[in-house]
Amino acid sequence: xAEKTLKLSIxxxxxxxxxxxxxxxxxxxxxxxxxxxxxxxxxxxYAEELQAYPADCVIHAxxxxxxxxxxxxxxxxxxxxxxxxxxxxxxxxxxxxLLSPTKQVKPGMHSFGELMKAEG
Numbered sequence: 001x002a003e004k005t006l007k008l009s010i011x012x013x014x015x016x017x018x019x020x021x022x023x024x025x026x027x028x029x030x031x032x033x034x035x036x037x038x039x040x041x042x043x044x045x046y047a048e049e050l051q052a053y054p055a056d057c058v059i060h061a062x063x064x065x066x067x068x069x070x071x072x073x074x075x076x077x078x079x080x081x082x083x084x085x086x087x088x089x090x091x092x093x094x095x096x097x098l099l100s101p102t103k104q105v106k107p108g109m110h111s112f113g114e115l116m117k118a119e120g
Contacts, residue, residue, distance in 0.1 A: 006088070006091060006092040006095055007092065009054060009056075009088060009092075010054045010085070010088055010089065010092065011054065011055060012050075012051045012052070012053065012054065012055060012058070013050070013051075013054075013055035013058045013059065015047060015051060017055075018046075018047045018050045018051065018058060019043065019047050021058070021059060021062045022043050022046055022047060022050075022062070023043070024062075024066075025062050025065060025066050025071065025072075026039075026043070026071060028066045029065070029066060029068060029069065029070055029071040029072075030069055030070055030071065031070060031071035045074075046074065046077070049074065050077075053081050053085055054084075054085065054088060057081055057084045057085060057088075058081070060080075060084070061077050061080040061081050061084075062077075064080055065077060065080070
């Protein structure tokens with residue numbers, strides 16, 4: 001149950017919601033003059049990249065970025081997102097280790113061969 005919950009916690013935000021949040025951020029912040037095509041490309045690239053991050057982390061990062069005057073660079077967003085994701089993935093790995101079946105080895109036995117000799 002814990003593993004399933006943690007896996008859900010790293011699920012991405014649906015692309016349509018990512019785009020909606022990016023457009024919202026764009027409306028709240030200033031940016032350098034861009035052509036419509038450049039703007040569209042920037043939003044597409046950001047939306048694609050943000051699909052690699054958990055949904056709540058993306059929303060949090062975009063809200064934080066919205067408190068600034070300027071539209072964030074990708075590196076600005078990555079600086080916000082990466083630490084959150086590293087912690088979450090680390091916790092998931094640890095839970096998976098704890099839940100994985102482990103070999104029952106007698107104390108002091110370090111290999112299958114040593115165990116077989118002792119059972120011998």
